[in-house]
Amino acid sequence: MNSEFLEALKDLEKEKGIAVDVLLEAIEAALLSAYKRNFGSLQNARVHIDRNTGDFKVYSQRTVVEEVEDDRLEISLEDARKIDPRFNLGDVVENEVTPRNFGRIAAQTAKQVVVQRIREAERNIIFEEFANREGDILTGIVQRIENKNVFIELGKTEAILTPSEQMPGEEYRPGDRLKTYIVEVRKTTKGPQILVSRTHPGLLKRLLEMEVPELYEGVIELKSIAREAGYRSKIAVYSKDENVDPVGACVGPKGMRVQNIVSELNGEKIDIVKWDQDPSKFVASSLSPAKVVAVEVWEDEKVARVIVPDYQLSLAIGKEGQNARLAAKLTGWKIDIKSESQMAEIYPEYNQYEENPEDGDLESYLSGTDELEYSPDDDLAKNDDK
Known part of the structure; x- marks a missing residue:
């Protein structure tokens, strides 16, 4: 590793948002693990990467004691003071023990760590993006169906529509465009898991807000929703403005607004009533x-x-x-x-x-x-x- 390697890490910091120090600390931990696995599994050691040059060194660590029981882990006070007279009991003495052929292992290990951290960073970015959208509506394309689970492509990731969240009588085919409601975003070892629904009352609420500007603007208030997905729903709406008919605004001219929602929900009947x-x-x-x-x-x-x-x-x-x-x-x-x-x-x-x-x-x-x-x-x- 050298200064060019450090420059590459700085570029990654700008592109992926991963701090250079975080990457270097991860590489040091991985190099230490590789050193113990290949050269000295029974001794204490430390790996240090120079933040200016990119050079790395391995140091053995021995604790200063009165009586030595294991010379791989301990050093006597007398021997420690031969190295530096300022050492006292309990101090740690370090000696450089960088193996000659450690460079190849170091380069390979560093590459693996950087790739892994990049993947983790990308997963975290995706998780944060969708975690902030819980309770929102999204449109995706049906990618595949496995064990009755519908996987919906969302660009860099995919969402899962489980059988319990699918509307009765609805059929899904690869390539179909589908609007769904984000129920939960989970963080897993394989990346974010996005669970979506077609039966949640929140889907109906969001569709209404998309079709009825007065709802989104707060002129009309949605008081409650009762839904039996795929069959019938009831919605109670209210307006503080006496000049605004909340039911008429939701139904729309010639029923167009509510009809668009009914079409999206494959014919589910919707009753809109005035809250009192x-x-x-x-x-x-x-x-x-x-x-x-x-x-x-x-x-x-x-x-x-x-x-x-x-x-x-x-x-x-x-x-x-x-x-x-x-x-x-x-x-x-x-x-x-x-x-x-x-x-x-x-x-x-x-x-x-x-x-x-x-x-x-x-x-x-x-x-x-x-x-x-x-x-x-x-x-x-x-x-x-x-």
């Missing part, structure tokens, strides 16, 4: 497209009973209970759905508000002090599986 501070209104809108007659809430238990027309019951519950389930996730409330005829069977007094509107409307009755005798736990369990 009043839980009864929010719960009612969350069951869209079903029409709601009235909502009764128990705020302490976060339970809501919703009454719908008979012909709207199946729509409110949804196929296999999907609409009701998503509404519950969206609002954070347990929702019990009843049709008007069911209410009449359970509570006969309900009929007087159907037959005699002059007695008052149903919603006023439910929100008043003269409530129907009902506990929210009575029949919520009936709808838990819906």
Whole structure:
């Protein structure tokens, strides 16, 4: 090694961002390991590379003791003071022991260390780049599929879409362009491992922000998302500006904005509803497209009973209970759905508000002090599986 080698390391520092001192320390450690392996595995030694010339030297190290038990590791105080009278017990005496044919081994070792450090630096750069993008959306090209895992090319690295993060019914082929959501970036010995998802609610959120400028700018606020990937999603949005319709802004002219997202998610249905501070209104809108007659809430238990027309019951519950389930996730409330005829069977007094509107409307009755005798736990369990 010489000054040209040092210049090469300085160039690497500029290009790869690896400090010269870090490389030299790594080379010294590798040279020491090579020396012990080939020449003196039982003795203490130190390798030093001159930072100005690039010359390297190997020094043996022996501790100054009163009685020598192993002359490869220890030296007597008397012999140490023959070398330098300033030595005392416990000091370390160094002697140069650089082997004559060590240059070839040193050059090979230095090359291996530099190559390894360059790889590590490149991996760290990639890790830092993607670690800062966790929770973001990225576009890549499907490279290959192994054991149902989809590997997506991202330039210098690749992301993994595991089976659990793939959308039901979606097929992936090499060469397909795919938008995914970065769930996690892990640091491994083989480099960064980037785990992505097509089912995460965050993917829907990011797609909305890309399509709806008002969301990105903060004019509209996305309050909550409930998603069953590949089938249906519900989104609650809100705007502090009374002049801005949050639902209309997300839907877009002729439905173009939301349609672009639906196309990206391969036909997944998306319901966009207006968030309201009043839980009864929010719960009612969350069951869209079903029409709601009235909502009764128990705020302490976060339970809501919703009454719908008979012909709207199946729509409110949804196929296999999907609409009701998503509404519950969206609002954070347990929702019990009843049709008007069911209410009449359970509570006969309900009929007087159907037959005699002059007695008052149903919603006023439910929100008043003269409530129907009902506990929210009575029949919520009936709808838990819906």
